[in-house]
Amino acid sequence: xxxxxxxxxxxxxxxxxxxxxxxxxxxxxxxxxxxxxxxxxxxxxxxxxxxxxxxxxxxxxxxxxxxxxxxxxxxxxxxxxxxxxxxxxxxxxxxxxxxxxxxxxxxxxxxxxxxxxxxxxxxxxxxxxxxxxxxxxxxxxxxxxxxxxxxxxxxxxxxxxxxxxxxxxxxxxxxxxxxxxxxxxxxxxxxxxxxxxxxxxxxxxxxxxxxxxxxxxxxxxxxxxxxxxxxxxxxxxxxxxxxxxxxxxxxxxxxxxxxxxxxxxxxx
Amino acid sequence: xxxxxxxxxxxxxxxxxxxxxxxxxxxxxxxxxxxxxxxxxxxxxxxxxxxxxxxxxxxxxxxxxxxxxxxxxxxxxxxxxxxxxxxxxxxxxxxxxxxxxxxxxxxxxxxxxxxxxxxxxxxxxxxxxxxxxxxxxxxxxxxxxxxxxxxxxxxxxxxxxxxxxxxxxxxxxxxxxxxxxxxxxxxxxxxxxxxxxxxxxxxxxxxxxxxxxxxxxxxxxxxxxxxxxxxxxxxxxxxxxxxxxxxxxxxxxxxxxxxxxxxxxxxx
Numbered sequence: 341x342x343x344x345x346x347x348x349x350x351x352x353x354x355x356x357x358x359x360x361x362x363x364x365x366x367x368x369x370x371x372x373x374x375x376x377x378x379x380x381x382x383x384x385x386x387x388x389x390x391x392x393x394x395x396x397x398x399x400x401x402x403x404x405x406x407x408x409x410x411x412x413x414x415x416x417x418x419x420x421x422x423x424x425x426x427x428x429x430x431x432x433x434x435x436x437x438x439x440x441x442x443x444x445x446x447x448x449x450x451x452x453x454x455x456x457x458x459x460x461x462x463x464x465x466x467x468x469x470x471x472x473x474x475x476x477x478x479x480x481x482x483x484x485x486x487x488x489x490x491x492x493x494x495x496x497x498x499x500x501x502x503x504x505x506x507x508x509x510x511x512x513x514x515x516x517x518x519x520x521x522x523x524x525x526x527x528x529x530x531x532x533x534x535x536x537x538x539x540x541x542x543x544x545x546x547x548x549x550x551x552x553x554x555x556x557x558x559x560x561x562x563x564x565x566x567x568x569x570x571x572x573x574x575x576x577x578x579x580x581x582x583x584x585x586x587x588x589x590x591x592x593x594x595x596x597x598x599x600x601x602x603x604x605x606x607x608x
Numbered sequence: 609x610x611x612x613x614x615x616x617x618x619x620x621x622x623x624x625x626x627x628x629x630x631x632x633x634x635x636x637x638x639x640x641x642x643x644x645x646x647x648x649x650x651x652x653x654x655x656x657x658x659x660x661x662x663x664x665x666x667x668x669x670x671x672x673x674x675x676x677x678x679x680x681x682x683x684x685x686x687x688x689x690x691x692x693x694x695x696x697x698x699x700x701x702x703x704x705x706x707x708x709x710x711x712x713x714x715x716x717x718x719x720x721x722x723x724x725x726x727x728x729x730x731x732x733x734x735x736x737x738x739x740x741x742x743x744x745x746x747x748x749x750x751x752x753x754x755x756x757x758x759x760x761x762x763x764x765x766x767x768x769x770x771x772x773x774x775x776x777x778x779x780x781x782x783x784x785x786x787x788x789x790x791x792x793x794x795x796x797x798x799x800x801x802x803x804x805x806x807x808x809x810x811x812x813x814x815x816x817x818x819x820x821x822x823x824x825x826x827x828x829x830x831x832x833x834x835x836x837x838x839x840x841x842x843x844x845x846x847x848x849x850x851x852x853x854x855x856x857x858x859x860x861x862x863x864x865x866x867x868x869x870x871x872x873x874x875x876x
Contacts, residue, residue: 507805527805534802537775537795540816548808 345387347373355385377405378587378604390557392564399605401564403434403577406551409563410524411438411500412572413552416446419496419522423447428486428494429469430510431501432460434577434601435524437467439498441572442552444468452494454482454506466576486513497521504531511535516542523548578603613655615641623653645673646855646872658825660832667873669832671702671845674819677831679706679768680840681820682792684714687764691715696754696762697737698778699769700728702845702869703792705735707766709840710820712736720762722750722774734844743777754781765789772799779803784810791816846871 344355352370353360361383362369362376372378374388392401411434419442421427427443429436432455443451444467453461453469461472471489475482487493493515499507502525511521512535521544527533540546554560566572580602582590590602612623620638621628629651630637630644640646642656660669679702687710689695695711697704700723711719712735721729721737729740739757743750755761761783767775770793779789780803789812795801808814822828834840848870850858858870 504805523805523808526809529804529806531805532802533805533808534800536797537772537791537799537801537816538797540791540801540814541794541818543816543818543821546808546814548805548811548813550809550811553811 342387345374345385349373354383378584387557390560392561393568396564396568399581399603400574400578401567403574403601403603404560404563404567407433407435408438408574408577409554409560410549410552411435411440411498412442412445412563413554413559414498414500414522414524414549415439415442415448415496415552417553418547418549419443419446419498419520421446421448421496424449425495426450426452426490428452428454428473428497428510428513430454430497430499430506431503431525432457432464432469433500436498436500437464437577439500439524440464440467440469443496443498445572448496450490452486452489454486454509481512482509483512490515492516493519495519499523499525501525502527504528504533507531507533508535511544511546512539514544516544518543520545520547524552577601581605610655613642613653617641622651646852655825658828660829661836664832664836667849667871668842668846669835671842671869671871672828672831672835675701675703676706676842676845677822677828678792678817678820679703679708679766680710680713680831681822681827682766682768682790682817683707683710683716683764683820685821686815686817687711687714687766687788687790689714689716689764692717693763694718694720694758696720696722696741696765696778696781698722698765698767698774699771699793700725700732700737701768704766704768705732705845707768707792708732708735708737711764711766713840716764718758720754720757722754722777749780750777751780758783760784761787763787767791767793769793770795772796772801775799775801776803779812779814780807782812784812786811788813788815792820845869849873 360368360370375384376382421443425448427448429440432453440451450470451468452471452473453464454473456476458474473482473485478485494513495515497510497514499510504527507523514521567574578601580593582602583605587604590604593602628636628638643652644650689711693716695716697708700721708719718738719736720739720741721732722741724744726742741750741753746753762781763783765778765782767778772795775791782789835842846869848861850870851873855872858872861870
């Protein structure tokens with residue numbers, strides 16, 4: 341975690357002189373989370389730039405820049421499911437699908453997708469999910485449903501919703517003795533994680549991760565190489581491709597929350 | 609974690625036939641947590657017996673049977689402080705002193721003892737503590753005090769009080785990015801662990817441990833060997849030695865809570 345450059349949505353300016361590099365008709369336009377990429381040209385701190393394979397198609401690998409790498413890394417780098425293990429993924433949006441894909445790459449044999457929206461289930465099979473739980477289908481807590489499906493608890497869980505209840509469920513559904521839960525979702529600022537501490541004493545581990553524990557400058561080029569070597573298919577993460585002029589249409593599609601994931605195309 | 613034999617204070621009987629093996633004047637005496645060791649002879653499940661070096665003095669190595677191994681293992685097996693790292697130990701009773709000793713054995717260079725009772729500090733130096741914090745001496749949360757002492761947070765923390773607030777402090781005092789907090793203390797049954805989930809997203813880890821992750825039958829003989837090889841001094845963990853007839857005096861001494869740790873001597 342870089343103290344200097346860590347994500348600061350309020351900064352809006354360059355660190356060196358506290359000023360913006362963008363303007364329109366003399367009015368300053370502020371920077372956004374260090375990269376300001378919804379523009380044809382941008383200015384950013386050298387620490388925010390990673391050099392990737394120049395052969396890589398930018399209209400594809402751009403999806404690796406945030407949520408997808410976060411989900412992949414949450415499984416591959418943090419949860420580290422042993423071969424043949426069982427993983428529960430909470431939330432089957434883009435990050436959760438990437439977490440499932442990461443669990444598959446790591447060698448998990450059962451990947452249980454948990455989501456309140458069953459329309460996401462079928463497509464999630466492409467990302468390695470083998471089973472599904474819709475908490476609405478059960479009269480008991482999803483922790484208990486998962487414990488019954490797995491003889492006491494899953495080996496790993498990855499939480500990709502940001503919902504505080506899902507975070508608690510993701511922790512409480514792992515098996516005593518070796519279970520590891522990984523929190524990926526960004527919680528509401530007033531959210532409080534609550535659990536009985538005996539759940540820890542039973543030798544469980546709870547970890548959080550930021551960007552899947554990838555160090556962007558060092559590690560992102562290697563994630564791009566996974567795509568170039570065809571070990572990682574990024575195309576399946578894209579459902580729509582929208583020109584920049586229709587950027588608000590892309591946000592509307594995503595807001596529908598039915599598993600729609602968009603690429604914004606820059607066009608001259 | 610052994611499903612069959614895991615600690616069950618309510619069981620009180622042998623598993624095979626659900627009966628007690630002890631009686632006095634025909635009245636049954638119940639078993640206690642699987643070992644019933646406050647007696648000259650005992651009967652226990654084979655899974656509760658570990659064979660140790662027959663040369664080991666039982667009146668010394670008996671202290672390794674519960675809290676001391678738990679504290680040692682919490683540091684050595686679970687927190688695993690890197691060489692030269694900083695460790696905070698919450699609670700300087702027997703378990704906390706053992707956690708400090710374990711951190712020292714593992715190679716930590718700063719070991720910060722946190723306790724509300726400053727009379728425990730001087731002796732804790734024998735167990736590797738290099739600095740102390742009494743939360744009562746400060747107007748701000750102990751997490752902040754520790755962050756100031758350590759440029760942002762300790763590398764590892766081990767919680768040995770069972771107090772829920774100390775558990776939360778122990779988690780919140782570790783450094784973003786790599787900090788690991790280990791919960792050892794047994795919490796009150798109604799206690800609730802509460803923290804802002806952003807504390808996890810900043811790449812911290814929270815683990816609990818039971819018996820320091822030692823597997824008793826396999827690992828306890830090796831802990832005894834540490835003593836036999838003089839790598840671990842168990843004598844310093846003993847402040848009083850009390851004959852069995854005065855067992856209640858031993859409990860009274862411990863209840864004073866000033867760092868008194870007793871051995872109960874069996875005498876024929």
